Amino acid sequence: MKIGVYVCHCGINIAANVDVKAVAEYAKTLPNVVVAKDYVFMCSDPGQDLIKEDVEELGLDRVVVASCSPRMHEPTFRKAVQTKGMNAFLFEQANIREHCSWVHEDRESGTEKAKALVSAAVAKAALLKPLEVMEADVEPSALVVGGGIAGIHAAIDSANAGYKTYLLERDPSLGGHVAEMCKIFPNMDRAACLLIPKMTEVATHPNISVLTYSELIDVGGFIGNFDLKIKKKPRYVDPEKCTACGECAKVCPVKTDDGKAAIDMPYPFAVPRTYTINPELCLRFQEGEGDCSKCKDACPEGAVDFEQTEEEQELKIGAIVVATGYDEFDASLKPELRYDMY
Known part of the structure; x- marks a missing residue:
């Protein structure tokens, strides 16, 4: 050489x-x-x-x-x-x-x-190999990972540009941390007033498919032609039947310290607006706790389905946008800021 x-x-x-x-x-x-x-x-x-x-x-x-x-x-x-x-x-x-x-x-x-x-x-x-420039068709679609406000905006921008867009969120609803906030700096606008219209736009956009309670488990292929595997976790509630009436949560015998039931909807403006059973809390999924079905018996629409199982979905995507957000800072680590007082 x-x-x-x-x-x-x-x-x-x-x-x-x-x-x-x-x-x-x-x-x-x-x-x-x-x-x-x-x-x-x-x-x-x-x-x-x-x-x-x-x-x-x-x-x-x-x-x-x-x-x-x-x-x-x-x-x-x-x-x-x-x-x-x-x-x-x-x-x-x-x-x-x-x-x-x-x-x-x-x-x-x-x-x-x-x-x-x-x-x-x-x-x-010394390790380089001769390569050849080739042209390949590109999938005219995008996946946005993260259903917080950043991911929502990215999905809307992509969809408005004419691309089929999938918005992936691991939690039961879109919204991310902003959905947990009351007011937003600097104008102190109500977070819900800013977030709800965007969540509604995403949910009703003809070019956007919302994949909540789902996770990306494998990425193959290459830029422009990604092969993806997505894991969809069971809600044990059929979103097509659920009317979010809340009768199921009223009869649930499990209540957390913050008053949440084992079957719950994160907040009233959740997208999708449906209840989800948390198997880590639900008595039916706990060994030796019996076969509780109070939520199923109380549901007037028959939306509760304990037979749901985990599903895998495969997608071909041209581009991936990562908008996985952030973790909240533990202010107790900075006592000089007096978060324990105010």
């Missing part, structure tokens, strides 16, 4: 805080490197010609350029090696401008870091 290394001065952008010639000399000692040169502007036509000549005359297998960010000139150098028959993906670029010169004032430390980046780039180049 023959690797060529080319170190750019970028005028003084790199040369000011990196000893470019020392980096080039160091590169000559690296495995598989047969030529190492430095030039004032590698991206210029003369700089590219240096690379092209060596690819042709020395039969280089790989090319490494230590210069600016690949976001700026990687396409430039890939085209240069392609003109001499080298696969564009056998080129590697080390960023010694943004990562070295522009962040280090000490020339010695900047130079040592540049050497390390060049060494890494050479090692990576």
Whole structure:
């Protein structure tokens, strides 16, 4: 294998805080490197010609350029090696401008870091494989993970752009932390007044499918063509039949410290507006507690279904948006803020 290394001065952008010639000399000692040169502007036509000549005359297998960010000139150098028959993906670029010169004032430390980046780039180049650019159809759909206010907005934006959108939430209802709040800073608007219209819009949007009480368990495929597996947990209540009358919760013998029953709806404006049985609380699912069916007997619509089981759903998705939210800060860890007093 023959690797060529080319170190750019970028005028003084790199040369000011990196000893470019020392980096080039160091590169000559690296495995598989047969030529190492430095030039004032590698991206210029003369700089590219240096690379092209060596690819042709020395039969280089790989090319490494230590210069600016690949976001700026990687396409430039890939085209240069392609003109001499080298696969564009056998080129590697080390960023010694943004990562070295522009962040280090000490020339010695900047130079040592540049050497390390060049060494890494050479090692990576030796492992590169020729690739082929291909076109693939993209699934015109999106999955938004997280049904809080951020996920709701993302789903609406995606759906309004014309894409089929799935909104995934692991809890029984959309809303996230905002649904638990009373008022919102800075105008002290009521959280429900801001959230309910958005939740209603999501629930009724023709391009949005809401998947609550569900979790993403596997992601395969690639960008534009993801293969997903989603686990849908049993509610033990049929949302199509439930009218949210609350008769089931009234007769439930289980009550938590905050007054919640084992069969409950998170809040009056929940989406979907249906009750869910918590198997960790429900007596029917506790060993040795009998076969309680009071909620089922009380339901006028026959919506309670203890036979429901966990389901898996497979989807093909083009894009995934992660909006999984945050955890609330435990203010007791900051006693100086006096949260225990106010």
